[in-house]
Amino acid sequence: MSLSQPSRAAKRSLKPATPASRQAKRAVLSGTFGSALEWFDFAVYGAMAATVFPKLFFNDMTPAIALLASFATFGVGFLARPLGGIVFGHLGDRLGRRKILLTTFIMMGVASMTIGLLPPQSAIGIAAPALLVLMRFVQGIALGGEATGAQLMTMEHAPADRRAFYGALMAMGSPISQVAANLMLAVLAGVLSPDAFLAWGWRVPFLLSILLVAVGIYIRLKVEETPVFKEGMQEIAQEPSNPATVIKSHGATILRLTLAYAPIVVTFYIVSVFGISYLTTHGFTQSQTFTIIMISNFLSVIAIWWGGRLADVYGRRRILTIGSAGTLLAAVLFFPIVNLGSFPLTLGMVAFSLVTAQFGNAGQGALFAEAFPTHMRYTGSALALTGSNLVFAAPAPFLASWLMSISGGSTVSITVAWIVIIVAALINLVLMGDGKTLEGGQHRFGRYVPAEETTTKSPVAGLVGSAAAGEGP
DSSP, X not given: OOTTSOOHHHHHHTSOSSOOOHHHHHHHHHHHHHHHHHHHHHHHHHHHHHHTHHHHHSTTSOHHHHHHHHHHHHHHHHHHHHHHHHHHHHHHHHHOHHHHHHHHHHHXXXXXXHHHHOOOHHHHTTHHHHHHXXXXXXXXXXXXXXXXXXXXXHHHHSOGGGHXXXXXXXXXXXXXXXXXXXXXXXXXXXXXXXXXXXXXXXHHHHHTHHHHHHHHHHHHTXXXXXXXXXXXXXXXXXXXOOHHHHHHHHHHHHHHHHHHTHHHHHHHHIIIIIHHHHHHTTXXXXXXXXXXXXXXXXXXXXXXXXXXXXXHHHOHHHHHHHHHHHHHHHHHHHHHHHTTOOHHHHHHHHHHHHHHHHHHHTTHHHHHHTTXXXXXXXXXXXXXXXXXXXXXXXXXXXXXXXXXXXXXXXXXXXXXXXXXXXXXXXXXXXXXXXXXXXXXXXXXXXXXXXXXXXXXXXXXXXXXXXXHTTOOO
């Protein structure tokens, strides 16, 4: 079936027949708000790691080494994410999604406010970068539990025929936060002198976290535990799981999902984190750079919206594959176009890169969740998601900086590495299949499926589908 010519039934399925419950709407609001806050803090840190932190926390190094050190602290957050995924994933599979999400939300807020209050290295010496790394580690642990938990809380509350779309709404937290963070930074950089921005302006976004945390906690207290988790409590009691059992029974699935998500995270972090440093040293002001990233992320919100809608019609894996194919083109064209120094062309290139990545990102939540049974879902999904971010996202800005420094400023090696990762992931995606529904039934993409049919047990073709059914990969 062509994506450009959907069948009449496929078109009808774009208008879901199942109304969302009050709890489903609250779960969407809670998850989107929580994801936006946590990704906002991550986005601000990434921007500051590319611009401010090398000067404040690593000022005893040469500029190139200071930038590498700053990007290394950025990567610490990703190193901590698998630990957060393991700990909070296990607790979320045993105790429920709701309690864990309240905990991760508070952790992220406290860590971000602490970063906003840190004195520079010139004031307290080595303690400044040490505390920066520690708070970044706490941020990573919190996001390791939050990213998957928010998706599951939302999808397990959602109507059966809108789960990919609801999961995609959680993915909106990332670009929404990028828009908010870069808008705030662009305004601050535009109205403040460089000295004032370096002295205190960069702290403002981190300190605002206290207000967002207060509102977010209030919203999350209104959301009940998910019905899917409640129904699976007997299964959880009879067959308790832990990270070791999840890895043993679904290890190959976790690895396949980890690679499948690589094009999205590599593209996102090369463009939106390393790209900030690259643009500001290749003819663009900080204000122009923040504006480019902000507009591009705003457009990618629309891409996630439609990607989520289409993932419920055509399948999660297909949407992820299309988005990944778009990132391959972005990898080839990104540096040649940016090097032209044209603001409109650079804006278009950055926008294309992030839009295609986020379109594919819309299929991730449901694809990952449906690869695991209820009592292993939080742990398995978190391990795959955090694993992909650890292996592919965390090193991306650092490796890009390092490759450029050892090649005399050339970006050819960055482009080659970028392309190799995407091609490997695309081959992996072609060999995969969509999983089953959260209840264990068969997906029938391209036509309307009544909610009661989702409970019908039947095999699904594809590697992920086999793992979701509880079989060996």
